[in-house]
Amino acid sequence: MWISIKQARQPGSIGQQAQVRGWVRTRRDSKGGFSFIEVNDGSCLGNLQIIADGSLANYQSEITALSVGSSVVITGEIKASAGQGQSTEMVASEVRITGIASATDYPLQKKQHTFEKLREWAHLRPRTNTFGAVARVRNRLSFATHQFFQNDGFLYVHTPIITASDCEGAGQMFRVTTLPIDKLPMVNGKVDMSQDFFGKASYLTVSGQLEGETYATALGKIYTFGPTFRAENSHTSRHLSEFWMIEPEMAFFEIADNMTLAERYLKYMIHDVLTHCAEDMEFFEKRIQPGVTAALQLVLDTPFTRLSYTEAVEILTKCDEKFEYPVSWGIDLQAEHERYITEKHVQGPVVLYNYPKEIKSFYMRLNDDDRTVAAMDVLVPGVGEIIGGSQREERLDVLTERMLASGLKAEDYWWYLDLRRFGTVPHAGFGLGLERMVQYTTGMTNIRDVIPFPRAPGSCDF
Ligand code: 4AD
Numbered sequence: 386m387w388i389s390i391k392q393a394r395q396p397g398s399i400g401q402q403a404q405v406r407g408w409v410r411t412r413r414d415s416k417g418g419f420s421f422i423e424v425n426d427g428s429c430l431g432n433l434q435i436i437a438d439g440s441l442a443n444y445q446s447e448i449t450a451l452s453v454g455s456s457v458v459i460t461g462e463i464k465a466s467a468g469q470g471q472s473t474e475m476v477a478s479e480v481r482i483t484g485i486a487s488a489t490d491y492p493l494q495k496k497q498h499t500f501e502k503l504r505e506w507a508h509l510r511p512r513t514n515t516f517g518a519v520a521r522v523r524n525r526l527s528f529a530t531h532q533f534f535q536n537d538g539f540l541y542v543h544t545p546i547i548t549a550s551d552c553e554g555a556g557q558m559f560r561v562t563t564l565p566i567d568k569l570p571m572v573n574g575k576v577d578m579s580q581d582f583f584g585k586a587s588y589l590t591v592s593g594q595l596e597g598e599t600y601a602t603a604l605g606k607i608y609t610f611g612p613t614f615r616a617e618n619s620h621t622s623r624h625l626s627e628f629w630m631i632e633p634e635m636a637f638f639e640i641a642d643n644m645t646l647a648e649r650y651l652k653y654m655i656h657d658v659l660t661h662c663a664e665d666m667e668f669f670e671k672r673i674q675p676g677v678t679a680a681l682q683l684v685l686d687t688p689f690t691r692l693s694y695t696e697a698v699e700i701l702t703k704c705d706e707k708f709e710y711p712v713s714w715g716i717d718l719q720a721e722h723e724r725y726i727t728e729k730h731v732q733g734p735v736v737l738y739n740y741p742k743e744i745k746s747f748y749m750r751l752n753d754d755d756r757t758v759a760a761m762d763v764l765v766p767g768v769g770e771i772i773g774g775s776q777r778e779e780r781l782d783v784l785t786e787r788m789l790a791s792g793l794k795a796e797d798y799w800w801y802l803d804l805r806r807f808g809t810v811p812h813a814g815f816g817l818g819l820e821r822m823v824q825y826t827t828g829m830t831n832i833r834d835v836i837p838f839p840r841a842p843g844s845c846d847f
């Protein structure tokens with residue numbers, strides 16, 4: 386019976402005849418005339434140790450030449466092991482080689498490679514301990530996301546990837562076109578967009594929120610979970626040009642309900658990963674970021690601190706820290722400011738709310754003070770902003786005015802305004818960047834190492 390190495394490593398498998406299939410991590414030949422082969426199949430961090438005896442038919446011809454990275458199908462009996470870090474091992478009755486990885490060419494030899502180097506081998510890096518563990522945690526966070534929202538009665542909605550509207554109004558969109566770039570059709574000195582595939586300009590989405598709102602104002606509670614694209618020229622360890630976002634949107638919700646939901650959702654995911662990815666988390670704790678599990682545990686046990694933007698600015702202007710960008714009321718907080726608040730001042734997650742309207746998107750609800758909007762960002766140590774959200778402007782006149790002030794044309798957003806024209810309701814939502822969540826749970830420092838194939842300015846390999 387073919388079983389996973391995760392299963393084969395369980396003490397309950399002892400005594401079973403079984404087959405495992407995977408890739409060779411190491412081979413060691415003993416003077417006693419047998420070999421130890423460590424095999425991994427990605428089902429868990431740990432390898433299964435195979436004992437291949439000299440009496441096997443292909444022992445001399447194949448097994449003693451078995452190189453790292455080769456694929457194998459091994460049949461045998463699972464026995465108790467006295468070896469360190471394993472409770473079982475397999476005594477092979479057959480070692481079948483499916484594909485050799487040449488010892489001279491295979492890049493992932495025993496020597497440790499830097500994460501930068503491994504990015505050049507993004508097609509092979511999931512075969513390393515770190516990237517296997519990241520993939521399993523990322524998978525679990527995705528699964529936990531669906532579980533959390535489904536258990537709470539949210540409907541999963543698929544919003545479009547190709548869109549005609551700029552949700553964040555920030556103009557950082559990738560254009561989608563089939564026009565020949567070396568021979569653009571022109572009318573009156575301008576590109577004739579009517580000849581493009583959709584008959585007008587279209588883009589890759591920066592967020593599914595606006596379309597999500599149409600479903601929330603019909604079905605109550607929805608969430609989206611898909612890829613988003615931003616043509617933002619940021620070369621940082623927290624920005625990607627393609628990343629995955631989870632965006633819940635709730636009708637009859639106000640900003641405080643939104644904060645409570647965001648906190649429950651983050652805690653749910655953390656609890657889930659600590660419970661179901663214990664072995665991988667132990668690896669991150671030992672090899673990537675000592676202290677990461679205790680920090681996550683603390684998050685579970687502590688209510689998130691809530692601070693208004695105004696309070697945050699006060700803290701930042703009164704503290705002794707020297708910032709590169711000076712702080713005053715009205716500025717967009719920089720990463721260094723966010724990190725001071727969450728890492729030094731609060732030392733845990735913090736929800737910042739009520740930002741100046743000038744620095745936030747047009748759709749956020751204007752507060753009674755007329756200078757701030759009901760925005761909320763969740764900041765966490767090490768990563769900074771992990772969630773961005775708000776209560777939405779549900780008043781038609783105020784929204785129309787805010788759009789004009791932001792330089793947007795009301796007629797381009799007629800359908801969005803209709804939601805306020807026909808049965809408008811207070812509603813709210815937020816977006817969580819999945820990669821930032823993976824960074825936060827694993828302690829991985831660069832966002833390019835928590836997505837299988839990172840896309841960033843100047844870099845789109847594979
Ligand atoms: O704060 P943002 O821009 O919010 C929105 O897009 C809203 N429409 C969400 C909503 O209210 N439904 O982005 C949300 C989150 C950020 O907090 C961050 O975690 C992540 O998306 N994010 C990025 N992650 C990786 N690379 C980038 N370039 C990112 N930009 C935003």
Ligand code: MG
Pocket residue numbers: 762770772773
């Ligand atoms: Mg934001």
